[in-house]
Amino acid sequence: MADPLDVHQFCCSICLEPYTDPVSIPCGHNFCKLCIGSYWDTSELSCCPLCKEKFYKRPELRINYSFREVVNHFKSATPSPLVSRKGSEARAGEVPCDVCTDVKLKAKKSCLVCMASYCEIHLEPHNTAAALSRHKLVEPIRNLEDRICKKHEKVLELFCKEEERFICQICAQTDHRRHQVVTAEVASQQKMIQIKRRGREVELMIQDRQKRIEGINHSMRQTNENAQRQMETSIKVFTSVMNSIQKTHKDLMKEIKVRHDAEQKRFEELIAELRKEIDELEKKNVELQQLSHIEDHISLLQAFSEAHTLPPTQNWPSIPVNEVDFLDYIRTSLISAKEFIKTEIKQQEVTELKKLQKYAVDVTIDADTAGPWLLVSEDGKQVRQSPKKHKIPTSMARFTEDTFAVATQAFSTGRHYWEVGVKGKSNWLLGVASSSLRRNEHIVPCPDNGLWTLSHQDGGKYCALTKNPFPLMLSLPPQRVGVFVDYEERQVSFFNVLAKTHIYTFTGCKFTGRIYPIFDPCLAAEKKEVAPLEIMIVEITK
Numbered sequence: 001m002a003d004p005l006d007v008h009q010f011c012c013s014i015c016l017e018p019y020t021d022p023v024s025i026p027c028g029h030n031f032c033k034l035c036i037g038s039y040w041d042t043s044e045l046s047c048c049p050l051c052k053e054k055f056y057k058r059p060e061l062r063i064n065y066s067f068r069e070v071v072n073h074f075k076s077a078t079p080s081p082l083v084s085r086k087g088s089e090a091r092a093g094e095v096p097c098d099v100c101t102d103v104k105l106k107a108k109k110s111c112l113v114c115m116a117s118y119c120e121i122h123l124e125p126h127n128t129a130a131a132l133s134r135h136k137l138v139e140p141i142r143n144l145e146d147r148i149c150k151k152h153e154k155v156l157e158l159f160c161k162e163e164e165r166f167i168c169q170i171c172a173q174t175d176h177r178r179h180q181v182v183t184a185e186v187a188s189q190q191k192m193i194q195i196k197r198r199g200r201e202v203e204l205m206i207q208d209r210q211k212r213i214e215g216i217n218h219s220m221r222q223t224n225e226n227a228q229r230q231m232e233t234s235i236k237v238f239t240s241v242m243n244s245i246q247k248t249h250k251d252l253m254k255e256i257k258v259r260h261d262a263e264q265k266r267f268e269e270l271i272a273e274l275r276k277e278i279d280e281l282e283k284k285n286v287e288l289q290q291l292s293h294i295e296d297h298i299s300l301l302q303a304f305s306e307a308h309t310l311p312p313t314q315n316w317p318s319i320p321v322n323e324v325d326f327l328d329y330i331r332t333s334l335i336s337a338k339e340f341i342k343t344e345i346k347q348q349e350v351t352e353l354k355k356l357q358k359y360a361v362d363v364t365i366d367a368d369t370a371g372p373w374l375l376v377s378e379d380g381k382q383v384r385q386s387p388k389k390h391k392i393p394t395s396m397a398r399f400t401e402d403t404f405a406v407a408t409q410a411f412s413t414g415r416h417y418w419e420v421g422v423k424g425k426s427n428w429l430l431g432v433a434s435s436s437l438r439r440n441e442h443i444v445p446c447p448d449n450g451l452w453t454l455s456h457q458d459g460g461k462y463c464a465l466t467k468n469p470f471p472l473m474l475s476l477p478p479q480r481v482g483v484f485v486d487y488e489e490r491q492v493s494f495f496n497v498l499a500k501t502h503i504y505t506f507t508g509c510k511f512t513g514r515i516y517p518i519f520d521p522c523l524a525a526e527k528k529e530v531a532p533l534e535i536m537i538v539e540i541t542k
Contacts, residue, residue: 159187384532424531427522
């Protein structure tokens, strides 16, 4: 049997069947007479379907009878190639061969010189003919006409970098002669570098957002866990409180019943005594009535002494009702319940403080932010008032109009806790500050100005420095203050560490960017050295 190459040699490039009435055209290619005639009938200009050579006058077609005999002999020994290649039919979405007529086969390559797409059979001349082998073949392209310059009808094989569009050779020599022009291949390579670079950027952006999603999911889990703990804690506390109140109420009801039963018993005993006396008196009344009917004087006088004597009775004054006043009992019970609630709350505060202390961070004071009236220790753990104003280097980070100093550490996410010793301090301010503070201006501490702080002033006055300072009534003055920040929950909380009690919490804080722990030892009236604010080592509360 003939090999595949022999099959191609005896097949028409248009119908893909062995030649029927083969004819040769001036360029040397062979076709079926009917196929090439039909092809030219539908074309504006007569040209070769394979090499695209143009014939300005339609060639006269003459059958090559000798070649037809060879083809007929070949037909008897070889099946139709089209039948053997049905699996190569162009499907929807695939680029079809431009030369195939009856059945459009899938294109294997597109020629940018011929501006046509060819199936494997019709591509054969480009692989064998020397003149066609120099044509540029690419993967099949739909709408090849888009690759032709509409102005000059030349292939768009160059790229103008200024205007970011494809141009032809004539465009490059005329309208774009002063522009930076490169070949499409070079432009594609350059764009590929940009695509890879942008791809890496996109991957990093995806990774960043995936990490943020993980962070948000982690925060959601923490929020859910916290809400669950709070609900469980509230149920536990209120159940204990309600049980205590119910027990107190039950005891009160029991006491009222006991006293009521005692009064009832007393009344019943009095009634029994009175009924007994009534019985004796009724007997005496009968005896007196009988005596009044005796006519014998001697007998009357003899019976009179005994009958006239009354039976022993009690002196019955008005019987008072003992109104039992349970108000004192109720008051005592409520005071007891109140103390129980305070104990429960205190226990919950201790539990909360222990939980927050697990978020302890190492905080140090940045000496470059402290003004000329402050002294910061070498280890950055203390800040105090200086006995006199001292010279310090100029710094954009320094607070020049206030006695503030912030920590070296800044937070823009997460939970953080630290403790500050305030023992011996008559004035102080603690909390967190926004990084956007204008440090060369005087700042009024309040959330609107980016400060969430607690202060203590002479006379034992404690305040949460809101827009209108909120006074705090503390049962025990703190000697050690715990500060807790939850960036995602937008909260800043303060605790009396030694008393194990909650002092105050700022909620809904409008954090923007980084926030810093802030310290202000405040200036004493006499401008003399006083006790420092000291960052303490956090020890888990027992």
